Amino acid sequence: MERIATDARTLCTIADAKRGLAAREFFFVYQPKLRMGEGRLSGFESLLRWNHPSRGVLTPGSFIDVVEDSPLTGSFTDFITAQAARTLADWTVRGYDRLSLSVNLPAAEIRRPGLANKVSTLLGNCSIDTSRLQIELTENTDPGSIETLASSIESLKECGVSVAIDDFGAGCWSLAILHRLGIDTLKLDRKFMRDVQDNADSKLVVESLIELGQRLGKRVVIEGVETEEQFAWVKTIDQIDCQGYYISAPIPIEQIDKLVARHGLVH
Numbered sequence: 001m002e003r004i005a006t007d008a009r010t011l012c013t014i015a016d017a018k019r020g021l022a023a024r025e026f027f028f029v030y031q032p033k034l035r036m037g038e039g040r041l042s043g044f045e046s047l048l049r050w051n052h053p054s055r056g057v058l059t060p061g062s063f064i065d066v067v068e069d070s071p072l073t074g075s076f077t078d079f080i081t082a083q084a085a086r087t088l089a090d091w092t093v094r095g096y097d098r099l100s101l102s103v104n105l106p107a108a109e110i111r112r113p114g115l116a117n118k119v120s121t122l123l124g125n126c127s128i129d130t131s132r133l134q135i136e137l138t139e140n141t142d143p144g145s146i147e148t149l150a151s152s153i154e155s156l157k158e159c160g161v162s163v164a165i166d167d168f169g170a171g172c173w174s175l176a177i178l179h180r181l182g183i184d185t186l187k188l189d190r191k192f193m194r195d196v197q198d199n200a201d202s203k204l205v206v207e208s209l210i211e212l213g214q215r216l217g218k219r220v221v222i223e224g225v226e227t228e229e230q231f232a233w234v235k236t237i238d239q240i241d242c243q244g245y246y247i248s249a250p251i252p253i254e255q256i257d258k259l260v261a262r263h264g265l266v267h
């Protein structure tokens, strides 16, 4: 399990984040996604961490809001996407060329003109198939104008990059916009998993959301699979990906080989 600093709730300052970025204090941990049916790894999600000199390892909750409201946000997007391209290139060399990698970006960055071009150039320079990169867009932020968001997502899709809605079903977005955004993956918020075992209605909600996603032609990812019972249930659902502590917590890059050896890669 990751060791996280106890004062993670204290917000950072922009100046400190800028310093930390220049000092290479930010890094990533990787959480796997397992494809049910095959029972193999389909990809990883990269999660940003800050190895702060005095506060220890911080999760995005203690710094991302400050960063995203500042001009630094573009530098973080560049850092996150460049690192993702390097990681995908490294995996390709090592024969993990079927693994996808997801990165989390704020809606405002996805909406920024030129992102699609930038990302496809980055991936093209490393000869990586663009469909192996997925951009996750959280539902926990104001989507702003749906038209402009939809057209930015469309530009990413035209470059072949995959786009997911993260924390789906728990945020403030209306179901009515789902089919208007050209996303290809829904990641169900982990809150749904929590009472699936004890509550028949919750189970029905999750099953219906999965069916909704699949009937719209989206891939569905269930997040927050933490127990054996939850995993046993998820296993009965074909064609979905699942993610959560039961499979693995986010891990340092060096431990990925061990997971690949244990689960194998999707075909």
Ligand code: G
Pocket (backbone or CB within 6 Å): 031, 047, 059, 104, 166, 167, 190, 223, 224, 225, 226, 243, 244, 245, 246, 249, 250
């Ligand atoms: O919203 P998003 O899925 O991007 O959030 C990822 C965060 O969720 C990571 O920081 C990770 O540590 C945490 N996480 C991953 N798996 C689980 C899980 O099974 N349960 C809980 N409670 N948190 C998880």
Ligand code: MN
Pocket (backbone or CB within 6 Å): 045, 104, 136, 166
């Ligand atoms: Mn995510």
